[in-house]
Amino acid sequence: MVAESTVRVRFAPSPTGRPHLGNMRTALFNWLFARSRGGAFVLRIEDTDQTRRIEGAVEAIYESLRWLGLDWDEGPDVGGPYGPYIQSERLPLYQEWARYLVAHDKAYYCYCSSERLEQMRAEQLTRGVPPRYDRRCRNLTAEERRALEAQGIQPVIRFKTPLSGRTEYTDLLLGKRQVRNATLDDFILLKSDGFPTYHLANIVDDHFMRITHVMRADEWLPSLPRHILLYKAFGWEPPAFIHLPLIVNKERKKLSKRDGDMELDWYRRQGYLPEAVANFLALMGWTPGTGTELMTLDEMVQSFSLERLSRSPAVFDMERLAWFNRQHLKRRPLSEVAALCRPYLQEAFGVETAWRPDCGFPDPEAWLSALVEAVYEEIACLSEIPGAVRFLFEDIVMELEAQQVLAEPAAGVVLAEFDQRLRRLADLHPASVQQMLADLRGALKASHGLAGRQVMFPLRAALTGRLHGPQLHLIIALLGRERCLERVARVRNVLAERR
Numbered sequence: 001m002v003a004e005s006t007v008r009v010r011f012a013p014s015p016t017g018r019p020h021l022g023n024m025r026t027a028l029f030n031w032l033f034a035r036s037r038g039g040a041f042v043l044r045i046e047d048t049d050q051t052r053r054i055e056g057a058v059e060a061i062y063e064s065l066r067w068l069g070l071d072w073d074e075g076p077d078v079g080g081p082y083g084p085y086i087q088s089e090r091l092p093l094y095q096e097w098a099r100y101l102v103a104h105d106k107a108y109y110c111y112c113s114s115e116r117l118e119q120m121r122a123e124q125l126t127r128g129v130p131p132r133y134d135r136r137c138r139n140l141t142a143e144e145r146r147a148l149e150a151q152g153i154q155p156v157i158r159f160k161t162p163l164s165g166r167t168e169y170t171d172l173l174l175g176k177r178q179v180r181n182a183t184l185d186d187f188i189l190l191k192s193d194g195f196p197t198y199h200l201a202n203i204v205d206d207h208f209m210r211i212t213h214v215m216r217a218d219e220w221l222p223s224l225p226r227h228i229l230l231y232k233a234f235g236w237e238p239p240a241f242i243h244l245p246l247i248v249n250k251e252r253k254k255l256s257k258r259d260g261d262m263e264l265d266w267y268r269r270q271g272y273l274p275e276a277v278a279n280f281l282a283l284m285g286w287t288p289g290t291g292t293e294l295m296t297l298d299e300m301v302q303s304f305s306l307e308r309l310s311r312s313p314a315v316f317d318m319e320r321l322a323w324f325n326r327q328h329l330k331r332r333p334l335s336e337v338a339a340l341c342r343p344y345l346q347e348a349f350g351v352e353t354a355w356r357p358d359c360g361f362p363d364p365e366a367w368l369s370a371l372v373e374a375v376y377e378e379i380a381c382l383s384e385i386p387g388a389v390r391f392l393f394e395d396i397v398m399e400l401e402a403q404q405v406l407a408e409p410a411a412g413v414v415l416a417e418f419d420q421r422l423r424r425l426a427d428l429h430p431a432s433v434q435q436m437l438a439d440l441r442g443a444l445k446a447s448h449g450l451a452g453r454q455v456m457f458p459l460r461a462a463l464t465g466r467l468h469g470p471q472l473h474l475i476i477a478l479l480g481r482e483r484c485l486e487r488v489a490r491v492r493n494v495l496a497e498r499r
Helices: 021-036 057-068 091-103 114-127 142-150 198-208 218-234 264-270 274-282 297-303 318-331 334-348 364-375 382-388 400-406 410-424 430-448 452-464 472-479 481-498
Strands: 008-011 040-043 107-110 156-159 166-171 175-180 188-190 213-217 240-244
Touching: 008 021, 008 213, 021 040, 021 057, 021 213, 021 240, 021 264, 021 274, 021 297, 057 264, 057 274, 091 107, 091 156, 091 188, 091 198, 091 218, 156 218, 166 218, 166 240, 188 198, 198 218, 213 218, 218 240, 264 382, 274 297, 274 318, 334 364, 334 382, 364 382, 364 472, 400 452, 410 430, 410 452, 410 481, 430 452, 430 472, 452 472, 452 481, 472 481
Parallel strands: 008 040, 213 240
Antiparallel strands: 107 156, 156 188, 166 175
C-alpha cells in the first residue's frame, strides 16, 4: 500500500480504439515517474462515451501495457482502495457532484434540444464566430424549469463559467498561463442519459483517487482552464499538471492514431521487441542526461525526472526505432531470438521441413539457431527474417548483379573446383566448411591468379542468387551438401549451354 504523501499518477485510456504509440508513451512516462518516486501507478478506464466503445479494447489495453513491461498498483483487474476503476461503474458519484454544483449555483440545468443547438452552431459558423452555447438556460426561473420538465425534457447539467476575470494555471513543463473567462463556454458536465462528460468525470476521479500529478498529451491543454475552474467550484486542491508535446512525423505534422503504423499491435506483429519499443518511446520527449541511449526499464526508472522532459514535439523516426530494435535483439540470448523467429519462419515456409541430415547441424533446433545467428543483426524486426533467408527455403531468384558475376570467365572454374571439394568434405560443420573455402581460395589464387572476391562472389551468386547476405560458410552449412551441389550444377549447366 502506497502512502498518501507519495506520488500518485494515473493512466486513463478510453476503450474507443486500439492502443497506439502516443497513449503508450503517456503510460510509460507516468509509470516511470511513479516508479522513480516510489509512488503508485493507477490504471483507470474512462468509458463514459459508450457509443464509441470498441469490443475487446479494454483487454487490448491490459495486454499492451503488460507487453511493454508496465504493471499497475491499482486498477479494474487488481482492485485498490479507491475503486471502482471503470467510470461506467461510478455514475452515482458523478451525478451526486454535478447536483452539488447546481445546488451551490456553480452549474445549471439546460433543456435545449439537440436540434436547437445544431441550428445555433450553424448560424454562428455562418457569422464567422466560434460556436458556443448561448447560455439560454443559465438564468431560468424555477417556474420556467418546472414547465420544461413537465414537457418530459431530460436536461443536461452545464457548468456556470464565470463571465469575467481570468483563470490562471500552471503546467510543470510549459509554465504559467492564463485565459480570459469570457472566451470559455458553459460546457456540459452531465449528459441527459446520466453519463458524465470527460471534464466532470476526470476531475471527480482524480480527486477521489488522490491523484497528485496528471501527465497527459498536450491536446488536453485547452481543457485545463475548465478543469481549474471546476476544482475551484468544488473547493478542491488541483493536482500538478504536465502536458506532453505531441508526436509528429518528419514533416512536423501530427501523427494520428488512425494511421495503421501508430497502433502498437502493428509493431508487435512486425516483431519489434517490447524493450526496444519502450526504449524508443521513452526517448521521444525525454532524455536521461547521461549520454546513454540503450536502456532497460529499470535503468530508465533510475534516471527519470520531470525536469528532463522536452517541451518540443517528439519526431517519430522509423529508422531510429529499427536501430533500437537491432541493438536490443543483440542483447537477447540467441536461443530466445530463435524462438521468437520461429513463428515467422513457420508461417512463411514451414521451418520444420528445412533441416536436412546432410547439413552442418545435428538437429532442427541447432539448425534454426544457426540460421538466426547468421542473419539477425541485419534485420530491423523479426518479420523481416523470412525475406533474409528465403534462399534457404525456395528456389533462388537470380539478381542482376549475381548474373553478371556468373557471366565472368572465372565463374565456371570456381564452381567446378568447389563441386569437387564439397563432395570430398567429410562433414559440413561450419568450421570445416570455412577451412575448405580458405583452401579453395588459396588453390585458385595459385593456379589461376584469382582474388578472394573472384572466388567468393560466384559461389555466393550460385547458392543464393545475390552477392550479399550471411557468411558463405554458414550458407553452405545451412543448405546442406545436396542442395549446394544441386544449385551449383544448375548454374554450371546454364553456363555450359551459353558456350
